[in-house]
Amino acid sequence: MITIGELHEILKHVKNRKSCGLDNLPMELSKFGGNELKIHLLELFNKIIDKNQMPQEWETGMVINIHKKEHKANFLKL
DSSP states (O other): OOOHHHHHHHHHTSOSSOOOOTTOOOHHHHHHSOHHHHHHHHHHHHHHHHHTOOOGGGGOOOOOOOOOHHHHHHHHHO
16 A cells, blocks of 8 residues: 555656646646645546556556657658
8 A cells, every 4th residue: 555655756756847648638637736736636647556456547548759850851761
């Protein structure tokens, strides 16, 4: 099981200003959302560990290529 101290330690090292997942929630919300939100996250994570089952939505990812101008031109020539 994950403790509240472990959750705080992990969230301290999470990088800010990263793109959201499919839920459109920025990581800063988890990081700076307050103790009540962290308790709910902790309950969720511990329930996942206890049941040994991750939500299927978490297995979905989205990759979007963002070309810089010079690289896009080179890509189109291929």
